[in-house]
Amino acid sequence: MSEMARVTIPTHRAPPRPARIASVWFRHYRVYFNSFFANATPAVFEPIFFIVAMGIGVGRFIDVQFLGLDYASFMAPGILAMTSMYTSSFEATYGTFVRLRYQNTYDAMLATPLTARDIFVGELLWCSTKGLLFATIVGMVLLAFGKVLTPWSILIPLVGFLTAMAFGGLSFLVTSIVLNMNHFQFYFTLILTPLIFFSGLAFPVHTLPRSLSYVAYSLPMFHVIETFRMVTSGYRHVTVSWAWVCPLLLVLMALVLGWLGVRRMARRVQR
């Protein structure tokens, strides 16, 4: 100890891990809200157009009840899921890739006490926050249209957060292997978009032929939409009898995919 006491120059300690992660989150928050209206407007209007066109426009001609609900109310959970998924996926693909390849943001961050893990945990939490934010905004739009039916909808932000975390992690996995930005097209067009349409956004998947419905149940998005269904429409309106499993699976997906995604991205920036 006497060795250390000889040191006269004030030595700066590294911030503790939570502070390091928070500083990354704060960086994204600052950059994002610096041009919030340009960033957020499309993301808010898209679901509004969607609910108006599909739910109210098309829905008027669809004289069936899905799960005991009118068409727009049936679609509400899917729209929330879609919004949370896309918001986070765009951030963790295009956003992350631009920072990685063109802005050298991570190189600058790595020069500070931040570790690669800190950087991507912070970034994943930011993606999740965006999911929370947009799920909340869209939830309020749905509320205004009278499509949110239970007090449980207070949990919409939380489900949005978890959804965004799961897809943020999945998107990190994709970003960690792509060589250029065009490759993200495959991910969005061939994976995410079909995922959402075959997981109960536009029609209830239990009406599919039995084997196909099992395929739908195995898709991660089904569990997301089903969880949203519980908090927007109530447990009476879920698709399957074992729907209580879905929120648990969502939490599991958020943690596992998030962890894997962070690990892969951390390796990509620090070989």
Place this chain on the structure above:
Amino acid sequence: MSESTSTATVRPESDTVIELERVSKSFGTLKAVDEVSLSIARGSCYALLGPNGAGKTTLTRIIGGVLPRNGGKVWVLGRDPWEEQSEVKARLGVVLQEDALDEDLDVARNLEIYGRFYWITGRRLKEKVHDLLTLVNLDGRERSQIMALSGGMKRRLVIARALLNEPEILLLDEPTTGLDPQVRQLIWSLMRKLMAGGMTILLTTHYMFEAAELADRVGIMDQGKLIAEGAPAQLIETYLPPFVLEFESSQATDLFLAEQAEPLLVERHGDRTLIFHESEQLLLDLVSRLQLSRTGLRGTTLEDVFLKLTGRGLHE
């Protein structure tokens, strides 16, 4: 004995703030850094010279705790920078080759965001930002957008950013590449000011005059290896005579050199011929004998040593 890097122990701090022992790093089959050993004393300026791809940047990234190594030992401020990344990096300042500024944020915000990575907040952060912008002559530019800044201004901002945490060691990776002479002078005087305050500086460059201007010690890297090391004057003395006559090669000069009874130390760079010698008078005689311009006679520089050691071909 294996050259493993696993043991992380804290050593008492001494006057040697950076110490490398046979450090190696490979990317696939490419040996980017090949058994480099060196040590840097507190308060000194060390310049790593080398052609592009010599391994300078990789070595600084290893020292900076950003890259793991494959073998050897590294001590920065008495600690292993890879095993204790955050602790070591909290006491370093790094100026990267690329500016890596946040284009979406203005000048002051760029520094504020960065300060938070060190957990500098509130009043202290505001004061720090103000002081540093003054130091690099960017005061009054707080609200400027990054895109509106010139290359030299961006560089100065990046240097200010690296000083936010009051580092003990500053790592600069090609700090003046692509800048005009005025800005370069400004950055040099800034570095001298920091050195006067006791800062240790590790600098990579491929400008020999920059190394000669600033560094106490120079290390020359080529193909991952540290091939020569010493004070600039000492390096020149070790490898070449003090005077050189440089001129455009012609048949007449080639013939003359071929006919010399006593062999001269001759280097050829493309169509230039350089004759090195201990005696300035002998070279002056050559000037008149070969009817050359006197402007070709000069003192030997670090660049001559560098070219002699790393060869004249392109390294690609």
